[in-house]
Amino acid sequence: MTDIAIRFEGAGKTYPDGTTAVEALDLEIPRGSLTVFVGPSGCGKTTSLRMINRMVEPTSGTVTVEGRDVTSVPAHELRRSMGYVMQQSGLLPHRTVVDNIATVPRLNGVPRRQARERARELLATVGLDASLAGRYPAQLSGGQQQRVGVARALAADPPVLLMDEPFSAVDPVVRQDLQRELLDLQQRLHRTIVFVTHDIDEAVLLGNRVAVFAEGGRLAQYATPEELLRAPADDFVADFVGRDRGFRSLTFVPAHDLPLHPVAVVRPDGAEGVVGPGSVPAGGWVLQVDDDGAPRGWLRPGAGGAPLVGGTLHRPGGSLRSALDAALSSPSGLAVAVDDAGRAVGVLRATEIVAAVERERQAQPSGTAAP
Ligand SMILES: Nc1ncnc2c1ncn2[C@@H]1O[C@H](COP(=O)(O)OP(=O)(O)OP(=O)(O)O)[C@@H](O)[C@H]1O
Ligand SMILES: [Mg+2]
Structure with missing residues (x-):
């Protein structure tokens, strides 16, 4: 196996009405890395993400996961091997929180008791109180639903985790908590995570690498956060990266040799x-x-x-x-x-x-x- 987990090769999506959501996309996602897709609304982030688990089939080119063309893998099998956090929480309304989280492990044959036990642990992992386990999604706030969505995606312990704006519905403080938890989690688990956001600060904070998408599903730049801030590929990226770019790029420069004064x-x-x-x-x-x-x-x-x-x-x-x-x-x-x-x-x-x-x-x- 190479160290590339997911590979887009000329992968494009044009919808039947003629909308090109994603232009021929070439992108390699290293195994164990957190890769962020970022860009303005409608630039093809969700479409690109969904090409990975076949929720969207490319109309040109290929997407391979661990060397296998995704179209050769049955869709249900592919989806169970990947955690997926939807842009809207996507919880099953008639199942309790704990059973929502246990869904995929149950499909994979894990006994109910064991799956629920693990689900309760995951509630704590995403910072939710155990008392919420028996509630239905409609009885939760938007932010709580999103946390349940993250817990559900983690439940099957998948090697690949697809996250579509998972923290967008929460306030800035909770959001910071969730970002920190995700980074902690990733430091322990080293999953291949593809994370979509339209927030450049979130992208720079979380990503090992960041793919900046532009209007019409064009990949404008694919680079480390540091490169992105320091050397944006074009005016679009420079604009998107935005204010304080120079100051923010100092985040990546250690200050180890500064003289200390009394x-x-x-x-x-x-x-x-x-x-x-x-x-x-x-x-x-x-x-x-x-x-x-x-x-x-x-x-x-x-x-x-x-x-x-x-x-x-x-x-x-x-x-x-x-x-x-x-x-x-x-x-x-x-x-x-x-x-x-x-x-x-x-x-x-x-x-x-x-x-x-x-x-x-x-x-x-x-x-x-x-x-
Ligand atoms: N089923 C569809 N039929 C036609 N066009 C679609 C369909 N789904 C998405 N699109 C279009 O494809 C483009 C890309 O959509 P996509 O959902 O990938 O964008 P996005 O980058 O995730 O946007 P957002 O930040 O708003 O979630 C948009 O112009 C959208 O209107
Ligand atoms: Mg989207």
């Missing part, structure tokens, strides 16, 4: 000290820390007035984006670096962070290329 600190009992290498001259900004040494806020030079709310924190292994944001959001202009336990270990200076950004830019082939 900072004056004061503890809740009033004890003063310094964290970081060396000493600091008196009279500058003072960082308030709690009893454990975690940052709490800043005191202006001269110590007048109430402490100011601190900026974001730069954590170990953080990127240049995190370092720069920590500096820009800090009242002192100094980025507070913390250790794994959240204790302040020193500060980074904005000028040095920007210098690192510039070094990084010059090291990139695209950094010196003509516009």
Whole structure:
């Protein structure tokens, strides 16, 4: 076996009414990777995804999964070997939550008790309360239904997971939770996941690779998130990737060689000290820390007035984006670096962070290329 799980070769779909949903698509999806299809509404994401499990048959070209042309595999067999989370939750209305989740394992011959037991575990995995197990889909919120849809797709433990905008109906906070859970899950399970979204930020966060689709089902770019932000293939992609592209691309640049500077600190009992290498001259900004040494806020030079709310924190292994944001959001202009336990270990200076950004830019082939 090669390391390619799914391969589109000239795969296209033109509907009987003449709509070309997907132009001849060439795309290779590595096994064990999370690949995102992203693009504006109507650009063929769902159609492309459905060509993988034969819910849509290509009108040209081929799609192969693990080397087999999907049209040679009976559709029901193909679908049971893949988890599928639909754009609308797609739950069976007359079955309870737990039986919805257990559907495919039951079809695969898993005894009812065992399938339900596993379904209850999966409820917890997607962050739903066990008390929901006996409800019907109509008795759940849209976001809860989507979580059940994700649990159902995971139930058969499939090697391939197709997810069509699975997090679109939930609020931003829940959405972040679900994204984090998916990344955790993927780190443990290494499934081949194809994930559709129209949200470029979600694509960049989740994807090992991202396929950007344009109007008319054209594949505009297929690249790592980093490449996408740094070197969009054309104006369409650049536009779609959108604002703050330069700043966001710093997410992928580690900030490991930035010099750490000392900072004056004061503890809740009033004890003063310094964290970081060396000493600091008196009279500058003072960082308030709690009893454990975690940052709490800043005191202006001269110590007048109430402490100011601190900026974001730069954590170990953080990127240049995190370092720069920590500096820009800090009242002192100094980025507070913390250790794994959240204790302040020193500060980074904005000028040095920007210098690192510039070094990084010059090291990139695209950094010196003509516009
Ligand atoms: N059964 C169909 N018959 C005719 N045209 C269709 C059919 N299904 C989809 N289309 C058209 O194909 C194009 C691609 O649709 P598709 O559902 O793949 O888009 P999408 O990228 O998933 O969009 P969205 O982000 O809105 O979900 C659209 O123009 C759509 O109207
Ligand atoms: Mg769609």
